[in-house]
Amino acid sequence: MVYVPFISSPLEVVEKMLEMAELHEDDILYDLGSGDGRILITAVKKFGIKKAVGVEVREDLVKTSKEEIKKLGLEDKITIIHGDLYKVPIKDADVITLFLTTSANERLKPKLESELKKGARVVSHDYEIIGWKPVKVVNLGQHTIYLYIIK
Numbered sequence: 001m002v003y004v005p006f007i008s009s010p011l012e013v014v015e016k017m018l019e020m021a022e023l024h025e026d027d028i029l030y031d032l033g034s035g036d037g038r039i040l041i042t043a044v045k046k047f048g049i050k051k052a053v054g055v056e057v058r059e060d061l062v063k064t065s066k067e068e069i070k071k072l073g074l075e076d077k078i079t080i081i082h083g084d085l086y087k088v089p090i091k092d093a094d095v096i097t098l099f100l101t102t103s104a105n106e107r108l109k110p111k112l113e114s115e116l117k118k119g120a121r122v123v124s125h126d127y128e129i130i131g132w133k134p135v136k137v138v139n140l141g142q143h144t145i146y147l148y149i150i151k
Contacts, residue, residue, distance in 0.1 A: 008035055009099050009125050013143050014042050017097055017123045020136060020147045023047040027094040030055065032085040032108065037065030037078070039097050044077045052078045053093075055085045091115045099125040106130055112150070122148040 009017070017039070023029070027049045031039045034054025043052045056062050062082040069078045081088055086108065090096065093116060098105060105127050112122060112129075122129070124146045136147040 008038060009143075011038065011042070013125055013140055013145065014039050015046070016138060016140055017125060017145050018043055018047050020138060020145060021095045021097070021121045021123050023049050023095065026050055028053070028092050029095040029097065030090050030093040031097045032090075033057075033098065033100055033104075034065060034080065035061050035099075037068055037080065040065070040078045040080075041068065041072065041074065043095075044074055045072070050077065054078070054080045055083060055088045056080060057082070057084060086111060089115065091117070094120055096120065096122045097125075098122065098127070100127060102127045102130060116150045118150055120150040122150065124148070 023043060025048045028051045029043050029049055031054045034040060034056045037054055040052040040054045043049050054065060056065065059082060062080050066080050069075055096112065105124060109129055126144055128146055129148060132148050134146040135149050138145045
């Protein structure tokens with residue numbers, strides 16, 4: 001059950017997404033559809049957050065990201081869940097990162113609205129969350145990044 005094709009976000013986009021989220025060291029970040037783990041790794045290594053959780057449905061990508069995390073010695077700060085992003089609880093997240101599709105975001109919206117706490121930040125690469133008003137939109141070359149804050 002693969003919802004969207006895996007295309008990794010360029011590192012400059014990853015860094016801009018995380019900058020826009022204004023990460024703090026106490027933040028817990030969830031990357032829904034975490035792919036190769038690059039957002040999680042960058043959030044911990046470059047931005048110093050205490051915990052990052054990736055949710056990925058593809059077993060090969062889970063294996064690849066877990067190997068990289070272990071190689072970097074980050075297992076105490078990064079967890080990869082092999083599972084369905086629509087079913088994994090996200091209520092402790094301060095930040096959610098997404099690189100899905102507009103329709104996948106649409107399907108995810110009720111979960112985000114019901115589980116995320118007020119003030120949580122949602123950052124989406126290239127695809128809007130229809131019906132939500134972004135607080136910030138940044139164009140980076142051919143990429144667009146949307147920042148939403150849960151009210």
